[in-house]
Amino acid sequence: MDELELLENRLQRERLARKQAEALLEEKSETLYLLNQDLVKLAADLAEREEASRSILEATGDGIITLDESGRIDSFNRAAKGIFGYSQEQVVGQNIDKLFPMGITGEAFKNIPHMQDMERSGELHEATGRRADGSEFFMEISLSQGQLLQRRMIIVSVRDITQRKKAEEERKYMEIQLRQAQKLESIGQLAAGIAHEINTPIQFVGDNTRFLLDAFADIERLLSIYDQVLEAVRANEITEGLVTSVNSIANEIDLDYLRSEIPQAISQTLDGTDRVARIVRAMKEFSHPGDEAKSLIDINKAIQSTITVSRNEWKYDAELETDLDLTLPTVPCLASEFNQVILNIIVNAVHAIRDGKSDDSTAKGAILITTKQEGDWAKISIRDSGSGIPEAIRSKIFDPFFTTKGVGKGTGQGLAIAYSAIVDKHAGTIDVQSEVGVGTTFTIKLPMQG
Numbered sequence: 001m002d003e004l005e006l007l008e009n010r011l012q013r014e015r016l017a018r019k020q021a022e023a024l025l026e027e028k029s030e031t032l033y034l035l036n037q038d039l040v041k042l043a044a045d046l047a048e049r050e051e052a053s054r055s056i057l058e059a060t061g062d063g064i065i066t067l068d069e070s071g072r073i074d075s076f077n078r079a080a081k082g083i084f085g086y087s088q089e090q091v092v093g094q095n096i097d098k099l100f101p102m103g104i105t106g107e108a109f110k111n112i113p114h115m116q117d118m119e120r121s122g123e124l125h126e127a128t129g130r131r132a133d134g135s136e137f138f139m140e141i142s143l144s145q146g147q148l149l150q151r152r153m154i155i156v157s158v159r160d161i162t163q164r165k166k167a168e169e170e171r172k173y174m175e176i177q178l179r180q181a182q183k184l185e186s187i188g189q190l191a192a193g194i195a196h197e198i199n200t201p202i203q204f205v206g207d208n209t210r211f212l213l214d215a216f217a218d219i220e221r222l223l224s225i226y227d228q229v230l231e232a233v234r235a236n237e238i239t240e241g242l243v244t245s246v247n248s249i250a251n252e253i254d255l256d257y258l259r260s261e262i263p264q265a266i267s268q269t270l271d272g273t274d275r276v277a278r279i280v281r282a283m284k285e286f287s288h289p290g291d292e293a294k295s296l297i298d299i300n301k302a303i304q305s306t307i308t309v310s311r312n313e314w315k316y317d318a319e320l321e322t323d324l325d326l327t328l329p330t331v332p333c334l335a336s337e338f339n340q341v342i343l344n345i346i347v348n349a350v351h352a353i354r355d356g357k358s359d360d361s362t363a364k365g366a367i368l369i370t371t372k373q374e375g376d377w378a379k380i381s382i383r384d385s386g387s388g389i390p391e392a393i394r395s396k397i398f399d400p401f402f403t404t405k406g407v408g409k410g411t412g413q414g415l416a417i418a419y420s421a422i423v424d425k426h427a428g429t430i431d432v433q434s435e436v437g438v439g440t441t442f443t444i445k446l447p448m449q450g
Protein backbone atom coordinates (compact mmCIF):
# COMPACT_ATOMS: atom_id res chain seq x y z
CA MET A 1 0.00 0.00 0.00
CA ASP A 2 1.36 3.33 -0.89
CA GLU A 3 1.36 6.42 1.25
CA LEU A 4 -1.60 8.00 -0.52
CA GLU A 5 -3.84 5.04 -0.03
CA LEU A 6 -3.02 4.97 3.65
CA LEU A 7 -3.91 8.62 4.05
CA GLU A 8 -7.16 8.17 2.19
CA ASN A 9 -8.16 5.29 4.48
CA ARG A 10 -7.43 7.36 7.52
CA LEU A 11 -9.43 10.23 6.18
CA GLN A 12 -12.29 7.89 5.49
CA ARG A 13 -12.23 6.59 9.09
CA GLU A 14 -12.05 10.07 10.51
CA ARG A 15 -15.00 11.17 8.41
CA LEU A 16 -17.00 8.24 9.72
CA ALA A 17 -16.03 8.97 13.31
CA ARG A 18 -17.04 12.58 12.88
CA LYS A 19 -20.36 11.60 11.44
CA GLN A 20 -20.97 9.28 14.36
CA ALA A 21 -19.99 11.99 16.83
CA GLU A 22 -22.30 14.42 15.11
CA ALA A 23 -25.17 11.96 15.25
CA LEU A 24 -24.52 11.38 18.98
CA LEU A 25 -24.39 15.08 19.61
CA GLU A 26 -27.64 15.59 17.82
CA GLU A 27 -29.23 12.79 19.80
CA LYS A 28 -27.93 14.19 23.11
CA SER A 29 -29.05 17.71 22.38
CA GLU A 30 -32.47 16.36 21.43
CA THR A 31 -32.68 14.65 24.83
CA LEU A 32 -31.46 17.78 26.55
CA TYR A 33 -33.99 19.83 24.72
CA LEU A 34 -36.76 17.51 25.82
CA LEU A 35 -35.52 17.52 29.39
CA ASN A 36 -35.42 21.24 29.35
CA GLN A 37 -38.94 21.36 28.05
CA ASP A 38 -40.00 19.14 30.98
CA LEU A 39 -38.22 21.38 33.41
CA VAL A 40 -39.85 24.47 32.03
CA LYS A 41 -43.22 22.79 32.33
CA LEU A 42 -42.47 21.63 35.86
CA ALA A 43 -41.43 25.11 36.86
CA ALA A 44 -44.58 26.53 35.33
CA ASP A 45 -46.65 23.89 37.11
CA LEU A 46 -44.98 24.67 40.37
CA ALA A 47 -45.49 28.37 39.92
CA GLU A 48 -49.11 27.75 39.06
CA ARG A 49 -49.58 25.53 42.06
CA GLU A 50 -47.96 28.05 44.35
CA GLU A 51 -50.17 30.70 42.89
CA ALA A 52 -53.19 28.47 43.49
CA SER A 53 -52.17 27.79 47.10
CA ARG A 54 -51.56 31.45 47.62
CA SER A 55 -54.90 32.42 46.20
CA ILE A 56 -56.62 29.77 48.32
CA LEU A 57 -54.77 31.13 51.31
CA GLU A 58 -55.73 34.65 50.39
CA ALA A 59 -59.32 33.77 49.56
CA THR A 60 -60.09 31.78 52.69
CA GLY A 61 -62.25 33.51 55.23
CA ASP A 62 -60.10 32.30 58.09
CA GLY A 63 -57.02 34.17 59.08
CA ILE A 64 -53.96 32.00 58.48
CA ILE A 65 -50.71 32.93 60.14
CA THR A 66 -47.57 30.86 59.87
CA LEU A 67 -44.89 30.98 62.51
CA ASP A 68 -41.41 29.67 62.83
CA GLU A 69 -40.49 27.48 65.75
CA SER A 70 -39.73 30.40 68.02
CA GLY A 71 -43.19 31.86 67.53
CA ARG A 72 -42.18 34.57 65.04
CA ILE A 73 -44.62 35.40 62.30
CA ASP A 74 -43.59 34.26 58.83
CA SER A 75 -46.69 35.00 56.86
CA PHE A 76 -50.07 36.60 57.37
CA ASN A 77 -52.88 36.10 54.88
CA ARG A 78 -55.44 38.60 53.76
CA ALA A 79 -58.15 37.45 56.14
CA ALA A 80 -55.68 37.78 59.03
CA LYS A 81 -54.97 41.33 57.91
CA GLY A 82 -58.69 42.01 57.91
CA ILE A 83 -59.18 40.44 61.32
CA PHE A 84 -56.25 42.10 63.08
CA GLY A 85 -55.95 45.30 61.05
CA TYR A 86 -52.20 44.92 60.51
CA SER A 87 -50.43 44.78 57.17
CA GLN A 88 -48.12 41.90 56.38
CA GLU A 89 -45.05 44.15 56.85
CA GLN A 90 -46.18 45.27 60.29
CA VAL A 91 -46.21 41.77 61.69
CA VAL A 92 -43.81 39.57 59.75
CA GLY A 93 -40.83 38.82 61.97
CA GLN A 94 -42.69 39.90 65.09
CA ASN A 95 -43.62 37.57 67.92
CA ILE A 96 -47.15 36.16 67.80
CA ASP A 97 -47.74 37.66 71.28
CA LYS A 98 -48.37 40.94 69.51
CA LEU A 99 -51.74 39.58 68.42
CA PHE A 100 -52.80 37.94 71.68
CA PRO A 101 -53.10 39.91 74.89
CA MET A 102 -52.95 36.71 76.93
CA GLY A 103 -49.56 36.06 75.38
CA ILE A 104 -48.03 32.87 74.35
CA THR A 105 -48.63 31.32 77.73
CA GLY A 106 -52.34 31.02 77.04
CA GLU A 107 -53.90 27.60 76.76
CA ALA A 108 -53.91 27.67 72.97
CA PHE A 109 -50.19 28.21 72.79
CA LYS A 110 -49.09 25.85 75.49
CA ASN A 111 -47.12 23.84 73.00
CA ILE A 112 -45.32 26.54 71.10
CA PRO A 113 -42.45 26.58 70.34
CA HIS A 114 -41.97 22.97 71.27
CA MET A 115 -45.31 21.81 70.06
CA GLN A 116 -44.64 18.11 70.17
CA ASP A 117 -48.04 16.93 71.04
CA MET A 118 -49.42 16.82 67.55
CA GLU A 119 -52.49 14.87 68.58
CA ARG A 120 -53.90 18.16 69.76
CA SER A 121 -53.24 19.78 66.48
CA GLY A 122 -56.31 21.17 64.79
CA GLU A 123 -58.21 21.35 68.10
CA LEU A 124 -60.28 24.50 68.39
CA HIS A 125 -59.76 26.91 71.24
CA GLU A 126 -61.38 30.14 72.12
CA ALA A 127 -59.00 33.01 72.68
CA THR A 128 -58.96 36.76 72.89
CA GLY A 129 -57.20 38.60 70.09
CA ARG A 130 -55.97 42.19 69.94
CA ARG A 131 -56.33 44.30 66.85
CA ALA A 132 -53.90 46.95 65.64
CA ASP A 133 -56.13 49.63 67.20
CA GLY A 134 -55.85 47.91 70.58
CA SER A 135 -59.42 46.63 70.70
CA GLU A 136 -59.92 43.08 71.83
CA PHE A 137 -62.22 40.46 70.35
CA PHE A 138 -63.24 36.82 70.66
CA MET A 139 -61.79 34.35 68.29
CA GLU A 140 -61.56 30.73 67.60
CA ILE A 141 -58.09 29.45 66.97
CA SER A 142 -56.50 26.19 65.95
CA LEU A 143 -52.88 25.20 65.60
CA SER A 144 -51.25 22.69 63.35
CA GLN A 145 -47.82 21.86 62.22
CA GLY A 146 -46.28 21.84 58.76
CA GLN A 147 -42.93 21.44 57.10
CA LEU A 148 -41.33 24.12 54.96
CA LEU A 149 -37.94 23.37 53.37
CA GLN A 150 -36.79 21.15 56.24
CA ARG A 151 -38.07 23.69 58.76
CA ARG A 152 -40.92 23.10 61.13
CA MET A 153 -43.66 25.62 60.59
CA ILE A 154 -46.60 26.31 62.88
CA ILE A 155 -49.83 27.21 61.24
CA VAL A 156 -52.29 29.26 63.25
CA SER A 157 -55.76 29.52 61.90
CA VAL A 158 -57.98 32.18 63.45
CA ARG A 159 -61.59 33.12 63.06
CA ASP A 160 -63.29 36.19 64.45
CA ILE A 161 -66.30 34.91 66.38
CA THR A 162 -67.46 38.20 67.86
CA GLN A 163 -70.63 38.07 65.77
CA ARG A 164 -71.25 34.46 66.63
CA LYS A 165 -70.75 35.19 70.33
CA LYS A 166 -73.17 38.03 70.04
CA ALA A 167 -75.69 35.83 68.28
CA GLU A 168 -75.19 33.19 70.97
CA GLU A 169 -75.82 35.73 73.70
CA GLU A 170 -78.89 36.92 71.88
CA ARG A 171 -80.12 33.37 71.50
CA LYS A 172 -79.55 32.73 75.20
CA TYR A 173 -81.46 35.87 76.03
CA MET A 174 -84.29 34.82 73.70
CA GLU A 175 -84.33 31.41 75.34
CA ILE A 176 -84.67 32.97 78.78
CA GLN A 177 -87.48 35.14 77.47
CA LEU A 178 -89.21 32.18 75.88
CA ARG A 179 -88.86 30.12 79.03
CA GLN A 180 -90.24 32.96 81.05
CA ALA A 181 -93.11 33.27 78.60
CA GLN A 182 -93.84 29.57 78.81
CA LYS A 183 -93.73 29.68 82.56
CA LEU A 184 -96.16 32.57 82.62
CA GLU A 185 -98.32 30.82 80.08
CA SER A 186 -98.47 27.65 82.11
CA ILE A 187 -99.11 29.60 85.29
CA GLY A 188 -101.94 31.35 83.45
CA GLN A 189 -103.26 28.07 82.20
CA LEU A 190 -102.90 26.43 85.58
CA ALA A 191 -104.51 29.38 87.33
CA ALA A 192 -107.95 28.58 85.92
CA GLY A 193 -107.59 24.95 86.98
CA ILE A 194 -106.27 25.89 90.39
CA ALA A 195 -109.15 28.34 90.89
CA HIS A 196 -111.46 25.49 90.10
CA GLU A 197 -109.65 23.15 92.46
CA ILE A 198 -109.85 25.67 95.26
CA ASN A 199 -113.43 26.53 94.49
CA THR A 200 -114.83 23.12 95.39
CA PRO A 201 -113.48 22.90 98.94
CA ILE A 202 -114.16 26.60 99.52
CA GLN A 203 -117.75 26.02 98.51
CA PHE A 204 -118.35 23.23 100.96
CA VAL A 205 -116.47 25.07 103.68
CA GLY A 206 -118.97 27.88 103.05
CA ASP A 207 -121.98 25.53 102.99
CA ASN A 208 -120.87 23.79 106.16
CA THR A 209 -120.20 27.03 107.96
CA ARG A 210 -123.64 28.32 107.03
CA PHE A 211 -125.12 25.05 108.30
CA LEU A 212 -123.18 25.44 111.56
CA LEU A 213 -124.50 28.98 111.88
CA ASP A 214 -128.11 27.76 111.52
CA ALA A 215 -127.46 24.81 113.78
CA PHE A 216 -126.04 27.08 116.43
CA ALA A 217 -129.19 29.28 116.32
CA ASP A 218 -131.24 26.13 116.96
CA ILE A 219 -128.96 25.00 119.74
CA GLU A 220 -129.13 28.49 121.20
CA ARG A 221 -132.90 27.98 121.62
CA LEU A 222 -132.24 24.74 123.46
CA LEU A 223 -129.55 26.39 125.60
CA SER A 224 -131.92 29.14 126.72
CA ILE A 225 -134.54 26.61 127.81
CA TYR A 226 -131.73 24.74 129.61
CA ASP A 227 -130.97 27.97 131.50
CA GLN A 228 -134.57 28.03 132.69
CA VAL A 229 -134.38 24.35 133.65
CA LEU A 230 -131.23 25.02 135.62
CA GLU A 231 -132.85 27.88 137.55
CA ALA A 232 -135.95 25.78 138.26
CA VAL A 233 -133.78 22.93 139.53
CA ARG A 234 -131.94 25.32 141.81
CA ALA A 235 -135.25 26.68 143.19
CA ASN A 236 -136.60 23.17 143.38
CA GLU A 237 -139.50 24.30 141.23
CA ILE A 238 -139.15 21.99 138.25
CA THR A 239 -142.47 21.58 136.45
CA GLU A 240 -143.84 19.05 134.00
CA GLY A 241 -144.44 21.93 131.54
CA LEU A 242 -140.75 22.88 131.51
CA VAL A 243 -139.68 19.31 130.76
CA THR A 244 -142.19 19.14 127.92
CA SER A 245 -140.83 22.39 126.50
CA VAL A 246 -137.28 21.00 126.51
CA ASN A 247 -138.48 17.92 124.68
CA SER A 248 -140.50 19.79 122.14
CA ILE A 249 -137.66 22.24 121.33
CA ALA A 250 -135.27 19.29 121.00
CA ASN A 251 -137.73 17.73 118.57
CA GLU A 252 -138.25 20.95 116.67
CA ILE A 253 -134.60 21.49 116.06
CA ASP A 254 -134.03 17.78 115.38
CA LEU A 255 -131.33 17.50 118.00
CA ASP A 256 -130.30 13.93 117.09
CA TYR A 257 -129.66 14.99 113.54
CA LEU A 258 -127.65 18.03 114.62
CA ARG A 259 -125.60 15.91 116.99
CA SER A 260 -124.51 13.59 114.24
CA GLU A 261 -124.18 16.28 111.52
CA ILE A 262 -122.28 18.98 113.38
CA PRO A 263 -119.08 16.98 114.01
CA GLN A 264 -119.15 15.86 110.37
CA ALA A 265 -119.61 19.42 109.16
CA ILE A 266 -116.68 20.51 111.31
CA SER A 267 -114.37 17.79 110.06
CA GLN A 268 -115.38 18.37 106.46
CA THR A 269 -114.66 22.05 106.92
CA LEU A 270 -111.24 21.23 108.29
CA ASP A 271 -110.66 18.90 105.33
CA GLY A 272 -111.63 21.68 102.98
CA THR A 273 -109.29 24.20 104.52
CA ASP A 274 -106.54 21.56 104.51
CA ARG A 275 -107.08 21.00 100.83
CA VAL A 276 -106.94 24.70 100.08
CA ALA A 277 -103.82 25.04 102.20
CA ARG A 278 -102.23 22.13 100.35
CA ILE A 279 -102.97 23.66 96.96
CA VAL A 280 -101.63 27.02 98.02
CA ARG A 281 -98.49 25.40 99.41
CA ALA A 282 -98.06 23.43 96.18
CA MET A 283 -98.46 26.63 94.17
CA LYS A 284 -95.78 28.26 96.23
CA GLU A 285 -93.49 25.27 95.82
CA PHE A 286 -94.25 25.03 92.13
CA SER A 287 -93.44 28.58 91.27
CA HIS A 288 -90.46 28.70 93.64
CA PRO A 289 -89.32 32.11 92.53
CA GLY A 290 -85.84 33.23 91.57
CA ASP A 291 -83.81 30.13 92.11
CA GLU A 292 -80.69 31.18 90.28
CA ALA A 293 -78.57 28.64 92.09
CA LYS A 294 -79.31 25.02 92.76
CA SER A 295 -80.47 23.96 96.16
CA LEU A 296 -81.00 20.53 97.62
CA ILE A 297 -84.57 19.62 96.95
CA ASP A 298 -86.84 16.74 97.76
CA ILE A 299 -87.71 15.45 94.29
CA ASN A 300 -90.73 13.52 95.56
CA LYS A 301 -92.19 16.61 97.20
CA ALA A 302 -91.58 18.66 94.06
CA ILE A 303 -93.38 16.04 91.99
CA GLN A 304 -96.28 15.93 94.45
CA SER A 305 -96.75 19.66 94.33
CA THR A 306 -96.63 19.69 90.55
CA ILE A 307 -99.26 16.96 90.50
CA THR A 308 -101.41 18.99 92.89
CA VAL A 309 -101.27 22.23 90.91
CA SER A 310 -101.92 20.46 87.64
CA ARG A 311 -104.76 18.27 88.94
CA ASN A 312 -107.36 20.02 86.89
CA GLU A 313 -105.31 19.39 83.74
CA TRP A 314 -105.32 15.61 84.09
CA LYS A 315 -108.16 14.55 86.34
CA TYR A 316 -110.79 14.28 83.59
CA ASP A 317 -108.59 12.18 81.30
CA ALA A 318 -106.31 10.12 83.46
CA GLU A 319 -105.79 8.34 86.73
CA LEU A 320 -102.45 9.61 87.96
CA GLU A 321 -100.54 7.31 90.25
CA THR A 322 -97.16 7.62 91.86
CA ASP A 323 -94.63 5.13 93.08
CA LEU A 324 -92.08 7.29 94.84
CA ASP A 325 -88.94 6.06 96.52
CA LEU A 326 -89.24 7.76 99.88
CA THR A 327 -85.62 7.03 100.72
CA LEU A 328 -84.44 9.11 97.77
CA PRO A 329 -81.90 11.65 99.06
CA THR A 330 -82.26 15.32 98.20
CA VAL A 331 -80.86 16.34 94.83
CA PRO A 332 -79.13 19.60 93.83
CA CYS A 333 -81.71 21.17 91.63
CA LEU A 334 -83.26 24.33 90.26
CA ALA A 335 -86.67 23.64 91.72
CA SER A 336 -88.87 25.75 89.49
CA GLU A 337 -87.16 24.50 86.33
CA PHE A 338 -87.56 20.92 87.48
CA ASN A 339 -91.23 21.46 88.30
CA GLN A 340 -91.78 23.00 84.89
CA VAL A 341 -90.23 19.92 83.25
CA ILE A 342 -92.52 17.56 85.16
CA LEU A 343 -95.51 19.73 84.32
CA ASN A 344 -94.63 19.83 80.60
CA ILE A 345 -94.34 16.04 80.52
CA ILE A 346 -97.60 15.52 82.43
CA VAL A 347 -99.43 17.88 80.08
CA ASN A 348 -97.99 16.06 77.05
CA ALA A 349 -99.08 12.74 78.56
CA VAL A 350 -102.64 14.04 79.00
CA HIS A 351 -102.70 15.26 75.39
CA ALA A 352 -101.42 11.89 74.17
CA ILE A 353 -104.08 10.09 76.21
CA ARG A 354 -106.79 12.29 74.74
CA ASP A 355 -105.29 11.75 71.33
CA GLY A 356 -105.30 7.99 71.66
CA LYS A 357 -108.84 7.77 72.96
CA SER A 358 -111.64 6.78 70.61
CA ASP A 359 -114.41 9.38 70.55
CA ASP A 360 -117.04 7.31 72.32
CA SER A 361 -114.77 5.98 75.04
CA THR A 362 -115.18 7.37 78.53
CA ALA A 363 -112.42 5.26 80.07
CA LYS A 364 -109.58 7.22 81.60
CA GLY A 365 -105.96 6.71 80.65
CA ALA A 366 -103.16 6.13 83.10
CA ILE A 367 -100.13 8.14 84.11
CA LEU A 368 -97.58 6.64 86.45
CA ILE A 369 -94.75 8.66 87.95
CA THR A 370 -91.98 6.78 89.69
CA THR A 371 -88.79 7.85 91.41
CA LYS A 372 -85.88 5.68 92.30
CA GLN A 373 -82.22 5.95 93.16
CA GLU A 374 -79.92 4.35 90.63
CA GLY A 375 -76.25 4.56 91.60
CA ASP A 376 -75.34 8.23 91.76
CA TRP A 377 -78.46 9.22 89.89
CA ALA A 378 -82.00 10.07 90.85
CA LYS A 379 -84.20 8.51 88.22
CA ILE A 380 -87.66 9.81 87.50
CA SER A 381 -89.91 8.16 84.99
CA ILE A 382 -93.26 9.29 83.71
CA ARG A 383 -95.26 6.71 81.84
CA ASP A 384 -98.49 7.29 80.00
CA SER A 385 -100.96 5.08 78.19
CA GLY A 386 -101.34 7.60 75.38
CA SER A 387 -101.10 7.38 71.62
CA GLY A 388 -97.31 6.91 71.55
CA ILE A 389 -94.73 8.69 69.40
CA PRO A 390 -94.17 7.36 65.88
CA GLU A 391 -90.60 6.27 65.28
CA ALA A 392 -90.18 8.78 62.45
CA ILE A 393 -90.56 11.82 64.71
CA ARG A 394 -89.00 10.43 67.86
CA SER A 395 -85.67 12.12 67.20
CA LYS A 396 -87.33 15.51 66.69
CA ILE A 397 -89.50 15.88 69.76
CA PHE A 398 -86.83 17.73 71.74
CA ASP A 399 -86.24 20.24 68.93
CA PRO A 400 -87.48 23.74 69.69
CA PHE A 401 -90.81 24.44 68.03
CA PHE A 402 -91.37 20.88 66.90
CA THR A 403 -95.01 20.08 67.45
CA THR A 404 -97.66 17.81 66.01
CA LYS A 405 -100.41 19.77 67.69
CA GLY A 406 -102.71 22.18 65.98
CA VAL A 407 -102.31 25.94 66.00
CA GLY A 408 -103.04 27.29 69.44
CA LYS A 409 -102.68 23.88 71.07
CA GLY A 410 -98.94 23.44 71.15
CA THR A 411 -95.94 25.57 70.36
CA GLY A 412 -93.39 22.77 70.48
CA GLN A 413 -91.45 24.26 73.35
CA GLY A 414 -92.35 21.94 76.19
CA LEU A 415 -89.73 19.29 75.57
CA ALA A 416 -87.09 21.69 74.23
CA ILE A 417 -87.30 23.50 77.55
CA ALA A 418 -87.25 20.18 79.39
CA TYR A 419 -84.12 19.16 77.51
CA SER A 420 -82.26 22.37 78.18
CA ALA A 421 -83.27 22.31 81.85
CA ILE A 422 -82.25 18.70 82.45
CA VAL A 423 -79.26 18.29 80.16
CA ASP A 424 -77.72 21.77 80.05
CA LYS A 425 -78.57 23.03 83.51
CA HIS A 426 -78.39 19.84 85.56
CA ALA A 427 -75.97 17.69 83.54
CA GLY A 428 -78.66 15.06 83.58
CA THR A 429 -80.25 13.01 80.85
CA ILE A 430 -83.72 12.76 79.42
CA ASP A 431 -84.78 9.87 77.22
CA VAL A 432 -87.95 8.60 75.71
CA GLN A 433 -89.31 5.18 74.97
CA SER A 434 -92.51 4.82 73.12
CA GLU A 435 -94.74 2.40 71.31
CA VAL A 436 -97.50 3.65 69.09
CA GLY A 437 -100.89 2.68 70.49
CA VAL A 438 -99.39 1.56 73.80
CA GLY A 439 -97.84 4.59 75.42
CA THR A 440 -94.73 6.57 76.19
CA THR A 441 -92.24 6.71 79.02
CA PHE A 442 -89.97 9.67 79.63
CA THR A 443 -86.98 8.91 81.84
CA ILE A 444 -85.05 11.67 83.53
CA LYS A 445 -81.82 11.14 85.40
CA LEU A 446 -80.34 13.80 87.64
CA PRO A 447 -76.90 13.51 89.16
CA MET A 448 -77.09 13.41 92.97
CA GLN A 449 -73.85 15.37 93.20
CA GLY A 450 -74.54 18.67 91.50
Ligand SMILES: Nc1ncnc2c1ncn2[C@@H]1O[C@H](COP(=O)(O)OP(=O)(O)OP(=O)(O)O)[C@@H](O)[C@H]1O
Binding pocket: 344, 348, 349, 352, 384, 386, 387, 388, 389, 397, 398, 402, 403, 404, 405, 409, 410, 411, 412, 413, 414, 415, 416, 440
Ligand atom coordinates in the same frame (compact mmCIF):
# COMPACT_ATOMS: atom_id res chain seq x y z
N1 LIG B 1 -96.19 11.63 75.98
C1 LIG B 1 -96.26 11.84 74.66
N2 LIG B 1 -96.94 10.99 73.85
C2 LIG B 1 -97.00 11.19 72.51
N3 LIG B 1 -96.39 12.21 71.86
C3 LIG B 1 -95.69 13.08 72.60
C4 LIG B 1 -95.57 12.95 74.03
N4 LIG B 1 -94.81 13.96 74.48
C5 LIG B 1 -94.47 14.69 73.40
N5 LIG B 1 -94.98 14.18 72.27
C6 LIG B 1 -94.78 14.69 70.90
O1 LIG B 1 -93.71 15.58 70.90
C7 LIG B 1 -94.09 16.86 70.38
C8 LIG B 1 -93.31 17.95 71.07
O2 LIG B 1 -93.69 18.07 72.41
P1 LIG B 1 -93.50 19.45 73.15
O3 LIG B 1 -93.99 19.32 74.53
O4 LIG B 1 -92.11 19.92 72.94
O5 LIG B 1 -94.41 20.43 72.32
P2 LIG B 1 -96.00 20.52 72.29
O6 LIG B 1 -96.58 19.72 73.42
O7 LIG B 1 -96.43 20.15 70.91
O8 LIG B 1 -96.25 22.06 72.52
P3 LIG B 1 -96.08 22.86 73.94
O9 LIG B 1 -95.51 21.89 74.93
O10 LIG B 1 -95.14 23.97 73.62
O11 LIG B 1 -97.43 23.32 74.27
C9 LIG B 1 -95.59 16.91 70.58
O12 LIG B 1 -96.22 17.77 69.66
C10 LIG B 1 -96.00 15.45 70.38
O13 LIG B 1 -96.10 15.13 69.03
Ligand SMILES: [Mg+2]
Binding pocket: 344, 347, 348, 410, 413, 414, 415
Ligand atom coordinates in the same frame (compact mmCIF):
# COMPACT_ATOMS: atom_id res chain seq x y z
MG1 LIG C 1 -95.90 19.95 75.39
